[in-house]
Amino acid sequence: MTKLEAKIPQGPLAEKWTNYKDHQKLVNPANKRRLDIIVVGTGLAGASAAASLGELGFNVLNFCIQDSPRRAHSIAAQGGINAAKNYQNDGDSVYRLFYDTIKGGDYRAREANVYRLAEVSNSIIDQCVAQGVPFAREYGGLLDNRSFGGAQVSRTFYAKGQTGQQLLLGAYSALSRQVHKGSVKLYTRYEMLDLVIIDGRARGIIARNLVTGKVERFSAHAVVIGSGGYGNTFFLSTNAMNSNGSAAMQCYRKGALFANPAFAQIHPTCIPVHGEFQSKLTLMSESLRNDGRIWVPKKIEDAQAIREGKLKPTQIAEEDRDYYLERRYPAFGNLVPRDVASRAAKERCDAGFGVNNTGLAVYLDFSSAIARLGLKTVEARYGNLFQMYEKITAQNPYETPMMIFPAIHYTMGGLWVDYELQTTIQGCFAIGEANFSDHGANRLGASALMQGLADGYFVLPYTIQNYLADQISVPRFSVDLPEFAEAEKAVENRIATLMSIKGKRSVDSLHKELGHIMWDYVGMARTKESLETALTKLKALKKEFWSNVFIPGEPNNLNVELEKALRVADFIEIGELMALDGLNRNESCGGHFREEYQTPEGEALRDDEHYAYASCWQYEGDNKTPELVKEPLVYEFTVRAQRNYKS
Amino acid sequence: MEKIINITVKVWRQKGPKAKGGFESHKLNGISGDTSFLEMLDILNEQIVSEGKEPIAFDNDCREGICGMCSLYVNGHPHGPDNLITTCQLHMRHFKDGETITVEPWRSAAFPVIRDLMVDRQAFDKIIQAGGYTSVNTGGVPDANAIPISKIDADEAMDSASCIGCGACVATCKNGSAMLFVSAKVSQLALLPQGKIEAKARAKAMVAKMDELGFGNCTNTRACEMECPKGVSISNIARLNRQFLTAKFSD
Numbered sequence: 085m086t087k088l089e090a091k092i093p094q095g096p097l098a099e100k101w102t103n104y105k106d107h108q109k110l111v112n113p114a115n116k117r118r119l120d121i122i123v124v125g126t127g128l129a130g131a132s133a134a135a136s137l138g139e140l141g142f143n144v145l146n147f148c149i150q151d152s153p154r155r156a157h158s159i160a161a162q163g164g165i166n167a168a169k170n171y172q173n174d175g176d177s178v179y180r181l182f183y184d185t186i187k188g189g190d191y192r193a194r195e196a197n198v199y200r201l202a203e204v205s206n207s208i209i210d211q212c213v214a215q216g217v218p219f220a221r222e223y224g225g226l227l228d229n230r231s232f233g234g235a236q237v238s239r240t241f242y243a244k245g246q247t248g249q250q251l252l253l254g255a256y257s258a259l260s261r262q263v264h265k266g267s268v269k270l271y272t273r274y275e276m277l278d279l280v281i282i283d284g285r286a287r288g289i290i291a292r293n294l295v296t297g298k299v300e301r302f303s304a305h306a307v308v309i310g311s312g313g314y315g316n317t318f319f320l321s322t323n324a325m326n327s328n329g330s331a332a333m334q335c336y337r338k339g340a341l342f343a344n345p346a347f348a349q350i351h352p353t354c355i356p357v358h359g360e361f362q363s364k365l366t367l368m369s370e371s372l373r374n375d376g377r378i379w380v381p382k383k384i385e386d387a388q389a390i391r392e393g394k395l396k397p398t399q400i401a402e403e404d405r406d407y408y409l410e411r412r413y414p415a416f417g418n419l420v421p422r423d424v425a426s427r428a429a430k431e432r433c434d435a436g437f438g439v440n441n442t443g444l445a446v447y448l449d450f451s452s453a454i455a456r457l458g459l460k461t462v463e464a465r466y467g468n469l470f471q472m473y474e475k476i477t478a479q480n481p482y483e484t485p486m487m488i489f490p491a492i493h494y495t496m497g498g499l500w501v502d503y504e505l506q507t508t509i510q511g512c513f514a515i516g517e518a519n520f521s522d523h524g525a526n527r528l529g530a531s532a533l534m535q536g537l538a539d540g541y542f543v544l545p546y547t548i549q550n551y552l553a554d555q556i557s558v559p560r561f562s563v564d565l566p567e568f569a570e571a572e573k574a575v576e577n578r579i580a581t582l583m584s585i586k587g588k589r590s591v592d593s594l595h596k597e598l599g600h601i602m603w604d605y606v607g608m609a610r611t612k613e614s615l616e617t618a619l620t621k622l623k624a625l626k627k628e629f630w631s632n633v634f635i636p637g638e639p640n641n642l643n644v645e646l647e648k649a650l651r652v653a654d655f656i657e658i659g660e661l662m663a664l665d666g667l668n669r670n671e672s673c674g675g676h677f678r679e680e681y682q683t684p685e686g687e688a689l690r691d692d693e694h695y696a697y698a699s700c701w702q703y704e705g706d707n708k709t710p711e712l713v714k715e716p717l718v719y720e721f722t723v724r725a726q727r728n729y730k731s
Numbered sequence: 732m733e734k735i736i737n738i739t740v741k742v743w744r745q746k747g748p749k750a751k752g753g754f755e756s757h758k759l760n761g762i763s764g765d766t767s768f769l770e771m772l773d774i775l776n777e778q779i780v781s782e783g784k785e786p787i788a789f790d791n792d793c794r795e796g797i798c799g800m801c802s803l804y805v806n807g808h809p810h811g812p813d814n815l816i817t818t819c820q821l822h823m824r825h826f827k828d829g830e831t832i833t834v835e836p837w838r839s840a841a842f843p844v845i846r847d848l849m850v851d852r853q854a855f856d857k858i859i860q861a862g863g864y865t866s867v868n869t870g871g872v873p874d875a876n877a878i879p880i881s882k883i884d885a886d887e888a889m890d891s892a893s894c895i896g897c898g899a900c901v902a903t904c905k906n907g908s909a910m911l912f913v914s915a916k917v918s919q920l921a922l923l924p925q926g927k928i929e930a931k932a933r934a935k936a937m938v939a940k941m942d943e944l945g946f947g948n949c950t951n952t953r954a955c956e957m958e959c960p961k962g963v964s965i966s967n968i969a970r971l972n973r974q975f976l977t978a979k980f981s982d
Contacts, residue, residue: 136869151790152856154896155798171876207870216865216871216919216926218889237732243889249797250892264860272853286883295845324792358765363773364794472796475813475820476767541869590780592773637785644788645780693970 085700086341088715092196093500094305095722096177097364101200104503107548108278109553109687116141119552120304120560122289124276124331126153128248128533130310131255132540138262140545142552144258145302147271147291151327154256157312157324160538161248162369162469164230164240165212165533167205170478172229176237178202183722184533186233188421189496189524190674190690190696191724192344194717196503197521204542205534209241209721211541215254215667219243231374232529234421234729240530242405242602245369245468251533274300276331277575279307279338279512286512292570294647297640299575301568303561306548309335310540313495315348317655317662318607319599321492323368328651329658332499332518332567339506341700341713342412343500343520343656346665349527349675350608351427352378355476356445365491366476369449369469370529373418375453375462376486378425379447380437382406387437397439397447397485408432416729423675423688424729430608431686433489440487452458463475490608493658494532496675497665500700502713504547506541511555513548515539520698525674582649587632591648594629598656601625606663611679618663626656661701661710668712671695683726692724734764736828740775742787743835748843748851754833764824767795768811769801771823772834789848794819796960799895802902803848804835807897809958817897817960837902841909841945850896854944855912862936863916865926884922891919893961900955900963906947911955913937914971915963921974931978938975 095102111119119142123134125146134146148156170176181202186193209227213219220228221243229238273294280288280303288303314329336342353368381387382404390396390420408428410417420428429446431443432438439445454462459482463470464580470481477487499507499514501521516536523531605618629652637643672681672688673695679700681689697714704710737760742839745752759775764776776786792800792932801818805811811821826832842850892915893956900911917934920926923958949968 132869139868150792150798151801152850155792155800157793159799159800160793160795160797168822169875209870209875212868212877213875214865214867214925216888216923218885218892218919218923219875220889221880221882223882223887225881226876243892246797246893250889251894257859258867258869260856260865261864262861263856264862266835270856272856324798325794326792359763361766361770361774363762363767363770366795471815472820475816476794476822478822478824524955545869589778592777604964628896632782634781634783636780642788642849645786 086508086713088286088500088700088713089502090194090715091504092194093503097195097199100196101203108546111365111549111552111556113141115556117141117143119555120145121149121306121308121548122302122304123308123310123548124255124289125156125310125312125518126259127158127310127312127516128252128255128536129378130156131252131259132537133308133310133515133544135255135258135262136268136270136541136545137548138265141267144262144268145271145304146268147274147276149273149294151272153259153270153272156252157327158252158533159249160324160599161533162245162367163232163371164242164247164530165208165251166208166239166528166530167233167241167534168202168239169206169209171227172238174237176239180393181205181239184235185522185528186524186722187727188528189526190688190727191524191692191719192673192717193522193524195719195721200543201535201538204538207542208534208537212251212254215257217243217250217254231373231419232370233373233419233425234528242371243464245371248533251537255537262342276311276334277650278334278571280511280568280571281338282561282565285510288563288568290575295642297638297643299572301563301572303563303568305552305555305558306513307543309499309514309518310510310516311518313498314655314658315492315495315555317493317598317658318602319595320357320362320365320518322351322365325364328654330651330654332514333654333657335499335507335512335693336549337465337703338509339703340509340512341500341702342497342661343698343700344497344665345661345701346669346676347496347525348492348662349422349494349496350426350490351422352429352490352639353448353488354474354491356440356487356489366472368473368486368488369685370422372466372469375457375465376418376448376450377407377447377452378418378446379405379407380432382440383434384436387439390439391441391443393441407438413729415731420729421508421526421528426608427677429490437672445487445489445700447485448488450481451485453577494527496520496525496527500698504546504550506547506551511551513544515544526674528541579646582633582646582653583635583639585631585633587634589628589632589634591633591635591645591652594625594633595648595652595655598625598652598659602659602662606666609677610666612667615663615667619660622660622663628655629653664710665699665701668699687726734824734828736762736764736823736826738762738826738829739831741831741833744787744847745844752844762823762948764822766823767819768805768821768823772818776799788846788942791819793833796820799897802837802850802897804837805900806833809837809902810960811845815960815962816897827956828929833965837898839907841907842898845962854946855896855898857944858909858940859916861940862933865920866929870971878924880923888919888922891915891963891967894963895961897960899958899960901946903954903958904947905952906950909941909946910949910968910971911963911965912958913941913957914967917974918967918970921970930974931981934971934974
């Protein structure tokens with residue numbers, strides 16, 4: 085049985101990262117040139133890592149599936165990025181950011197990792213400003229901040245409602261500079277299809293050129309996976325259409341452990357589903373909860389009348405509105421963490437108070453903010469988000485409340501990594517959303533950007549050297565080695581099998597079916613029965629997929645349906661992992677809510693005695709149940725408590 | 732009172748960069764007004780796949796107007812007939828029942844067609860690689876608040892930085908000029924003290940690369956500004972010209 089060694093450095097919490105850096109092994113400049121690193125993905129984590137490693141002098145090969153690195157889905161993050169600068173003098177500190185993150189994650193993350201994240205957060209802001217990221221500023225010329233869920237301080241830096249875009253363009257600029265210098269070579273419109281292992285170490289990848297359809301081989305001394313999360317398992321999510329979990333699954337099938345797959349985040353403020361043909365869900369930034377107030381009608385007959393179109397929200401008197409977050413959580417109000425806000429919305433809708441013709445929506449209302457701050461201020465803060473909302477729904481949020489509903493947004497689970505961000509496969513690292521490390525069972529708003537850039541700019545460029553220091557005498561690998569030929573053959577076979585099925589179902593129809601199973605049985609509220617049902621249904625779906633999918637066109641050419649089919653095959657297996665993990669975890673924590681385990685007030689009920697561990701799954705072969713490996717989460721510095729956002 | 736329409740989609744099909752392309756017409760019934768334009772193409776593709784044929788290839792990713800991947804010429808306008816949106820933010824409620832909708836790829840010498848509606852925009856990356864950055868390495872930079880920046884400059888830099896690199900400006904320009912794209916990046920960085928240091932060299936390098944890649948000249952028709960999904964202003968072009976001329980004079 086695999087024993088997991090997290091390699092957490094010795095010493096007091098605040099000194100661990102310094103201790104690590106003081107004693108780690110480094111690679112000298114002359115040797116760096118001789119070492120190749122493959123980075124898969126060009127989002128915040130991938131681009132910042134590729135750029136920083138290139139600057140250090142390593143030879144970097146950077147892959148992305150889009151036509152340009154600038155289009156990775158980090159670009160769509162709206163609200164902001166957290167850092168413990170305490171520029172607002174409101175009592176923030178590295179410790180407080182660490183504590184809020186650990187608590188927000190419902191005490192299911194590693195203390196040492198989270199502390200390091202909080203520690204490097206300030207350097208990220210400095211770095212971005214130096215790159216020319218146009219963060220919002222006060223009239224005095226200094227940086228402005230706003231508040232996000234799960235915190236009582238204002239520590240979120242932002243660039244209008246396009247923070248992810250600006251941070252990614254900063255990292256993309258740094259990356260472009262290295263491409264110009266020749267230290268990074270870009271492979272755009274390439275998709276990784278397998279990890280190549282030689283003598284137990286990751287030594288390359290097999291990737292498909294999405295334009296020509298050619299399957300190609302690439303070798304390196306180390307492979308870094310920065311390919312994002314697996315939220316699209318649900319078909320409908322806020323992820324981009326091409327976001328997928330396949331790179332992680334390829335590593336998993338080659339021996340990397342997959343940790344906490346059940347921990348998926350459901351974001352409370354998304355534009356509700358409008359029909360069967362819908363392709364994705366659009367997020368409305370959490371920053372809106374700074375000034376927007378969430379409510380449903382207090383009287384069930386009002387909700388009924390609204391659903392039937394007989395009543396408008398603006399006709400509901402103030403005293404007939406139930407601002408349920410403010411009612412249930414007076415201390416944090418509308419700014420409770422995402423998991424709490426999502427469940428509260430579901431609770432009200434399940435009780436029959438939901439609005440929209442479907443009954444699956446709640447209001448996010450700006451009328452009191454407009455009365456208090458004036459239309460101009462509200463427009464300056466949220467104008468682009470309001471415009472986005474209006475373009476999609478044809479409703480004006482300045483005049484009528486927005487309608488919102490929870491949707492899948494982010495996955496906290498991912499490839500298991502140690503303190504050095506290395507997976508259980510030597511030389512294979514995972515960064516950003518692709519790993520499981522820092523957010524526990526629930527991620528706080530504005531912390532994804534922080535973690536992606538922390539990993540890429542300030543953590544991996546150090547820790548990967550501790551590994552590569554042993555590799556300086558290892559010559560470059562030829563892609564003619566039998567391990568490459570074998571991996572390529574396996575990929576070709578998988579593609580040939582898919583193409584030869586020639587069934588009756590389109591890839592999308594199967595993906596949608598998967599999404600329904602996931603949302604209905606592995607969604608916001610799960611039970612033992614629902615998860616068992618999901619496993620049965622997923623098994624049947626897998627069979628249906630592998631016997632009845634239809635892919636037109638040729639494999640050795642541009643073929644979008646084939647790309648989608650390869651991803652959906654993996655999504656089905658991720659779905660199984662999620663259900664299996666959810667079934668194992670007989671407790672509720674963060675984004676994982678098991679209806680059997682709740683407090684009398686309906687809050688998540690953790691079981692620290694039995695489940696204070698990261699659940700890591702080891703691949704045992706096709707159609708075999710994976711083995712559960714536990715990494716105990718030892719809390720030395722914080723006391724686990726029931727999360728309290730009420731007082 | 733949901734709007735439901737029946738339409739004809741006249742769409743450009745082209746097997747590869749060198750292949751001869753042509754229009755193909757498809758009838759599509761029962762499309763709801765709340766459907767986005769790309770969802771309409773998804774529905775059409777499902778219909779095409781169900782007939783055993785290859786679906787229409789088109790670039791798309793975030794579907795919320797920020798990645799810049801979608802790139803369709805709809806009824807003669809890049810990103811279609813509405814203002815300040817990308818193709819993915821266009822909804823079918825803007826079309827009439829019985830309408831024929833013409834869909835084409837970006838057409839520009841610098842953006843060759845890959846397949847159907849998909850074009851190659853690597854030229855934009857190459858322009859950024861030529862100088863669209865500040866030359867700072869990771870680490871060792873000053874505190875973020877060490878240099879105050881006036882809110883006016885920061886806001887203006889943000890407006891320039893909102894470019895999504897979709898290429899609508901090039902596609903709509905009769906000269907195929909990339910001046911709006913280049914000037915937006917040059918302006919963003921020139922407005923900020925961090926970027927000002929290399930402003931002249933950057934302007935020269937990026938303009939030289941743009942010329943080398945076969946983009947046309949700017950003749951101030953303002954078509955780019957009209958069609959830009961993010962409302963990037965041509966005042967950026969004026970700023971680029973100033974930067975470029977000062978750089979040339981100081982040579």
